Amino acid sequence: MTIVLGIESTAHTFGVGIVRNGEILSNIKKTYVTEKGGIIPMEAAKHHNRFKAEIYSEALEKAEILENKIDAIAFSQGPGLAPCLLEGMKFAKKLSKKLKKYIIPVNHCIAHLEIGRLTKTKNPVMLYASGANTQIISYESGKYRIFGETLDIGVGNFIDNFARYSGIGFPGGPIIEKLALKGKKYIKLPYKVKGMDIALSGILTNLKQKIESKKYNLNDLAYSMQETVFAMLVETAERALAHTGKKELLLGGGVACNSRLQEMCKIMCKERKAKFFCPEKSLLVDNAGMIAFLGEIMFKSGIKENNLDKIDIMPRQRTDDVEVVWRK
Numbered sequence: 001m002t003i004v005l006g007i008e009s010t011a012h013t014f015g016v017g018i019v020r021n022g023e024i025l026s027n028i029k030k031t032y033v034t035e036k037g038g039i040i041p042m043e044a045a046k047h048h049n050r051f052k053a054e055i056y057s058e059a060l061e062k063a064e065i066l067e068n069k070i071d072a073i074a075f076s077q078g079p080g081l082a083p084c085l086l087e088g089m090k091f092a093k094k095l096s097k098k099l100k101k102y103i104i105p106v107n108h109c110i111a112h113l114e115i116g117r118l119t120k121t122k123n124p125v126m127l128y129a130s131g132a133n134t135q136i137i138s139y140e141s142g143k144y145r146i147f148g149e150t151l152d153i154g155v156g157n158f159i160d161n162f163a164r165y166s167g168i169g170f171p172g173g174p175i176i177e178k179l180a181l182k183g184k185k186y187i188k189l190p191y192k193v194k195g196m197d198i199a200l201s202g203i204l205t206n207l208k209q210k211i212e213s214k215k216y217n218l219n220d221l222a223y224s225m226q227e228t229v230f231a232m233l234v235e236t237a238e239r240a241l242a243h244t245g246k247k248e249l250l251l252g253g254g255v256a257c258n259s260r261l262q263e264m265c266k267i268m269c270k271e272r273k274a275k276f277f278c279p280e281k282s283l284l285v286d287n288a289g290m291i292a293f294l295g296e297i298m299f300k301s302g303i304k305e306n307n308l309d310k311i312d313i314m315p316r317q318r319t320d321d322v323e324v325v326w327r328k
């Protein structure tokens with residue numbers, strides 16, 4: 001029996017999750033939100049520092065686990081905002097020292113992908129649509145390869161930025177989804193797909209100009225933005241399915257909570273006879289359950305460290321930097 005505790009702190013969310021033999025026993029988190037404006041990294045880091053002890057106790061309590069039963073501590077090493085990552089790592093090191101347990105550094109993006117195993121997908125192409133990251137990922141020859149990605153900003157940050165410009169606080173995605181349901185008229189926007197890559201900053205500028213002109217209804221803009229940008233995501237994901245010959249699409253990341261994006265992916269999969277998988281919402285947004293889940297898989301494959309000086313954060317770590325030894 002293995003018990004792994006995971007810590008998530010890459011950006012707005014601080015979380016602690018506990019996994020035993022692939023089962024998530026607890027997944028507690030607290031997210032930094034704003035009324036207006038975006039995330040200020042130092043403020044988010046302060047938020048994490050303030051709530052970490054409380055979240056840790058709550059996670060142990062919910063899992064009904066005593067801390068001395070934990071076999072290893074996994075934490076999000078990157079990519080993410082450095083001040084936020086540091087809070088998570090400091091906490092992980094403190095626990096590792098106190099409990100005399102191994103530490104396991106986990107790549108946040110790969111955790112979003114691996115948690116898909118709970119949906120029973122085996123070898124998917126993943127459309128990973130989160131705040132900071134937008135990538136089409138799939139396993140090939142020892143690594144999770146990035147087949148396509150955003151050439152500028154992540155789709156969640158893009159939507160949050162559009163929302164902020166319209167006077168909506170962080171995170172803007174869920175509110176924009178509601179407004180889009182009320183949209184009636186499709187307003188033409190630029191469509192930027194290059195092979196399996198996409199670009200979003202030009203569309204953002206175009207949307208900002210439209211908001212400034214005051215000639216457009218916000219519901220219509222939200223609707224048109226979703227239809228355009230989600231079509232771009234689905235097109236690139238479909239191209240990756242065709243290219244790899246794989247028959248499973250896994251949707252993940254916070255933007256995957258959007259029902260319209262899920263619906264568009266389902267339609268595409270049905271048309272090309274692929275299977276569609278999407279984890280439940282609490283596992284789509286940033287959470288520590290997925291960090292503990294991947295941490296346990298890595299731990300069982302022999303990845304562990306007890307020299308804390310060797311461990312550091314990696315704010316710019318890329319999905320394809322990681323040797324995926326646990327899949328061999």
Ligand SMILES: Nc1ncnc2c1ncn2[C@@H]1O[C@H](COP(=O)(O)OP(=O)(O)O)[C@@H](O)[C@H]1O
Nearest residue numbers: 130131132156171173174253254255257258286
């Ligand atoms: N229903 C939704 N529709 C669109 N975007 C959403 C929805 N729910 C959450 N999001 C977006 O998901 C993002 C957060 O996802 P998450 O995976 O936690 O991001 P990251 O790991 O990059 O910090 C935010 O940009 C938020 O606006």
Ligand SMILES: [Mg+2]
Nearest residue numbers: 130253285286
């Ligand atoms: Mg994330």
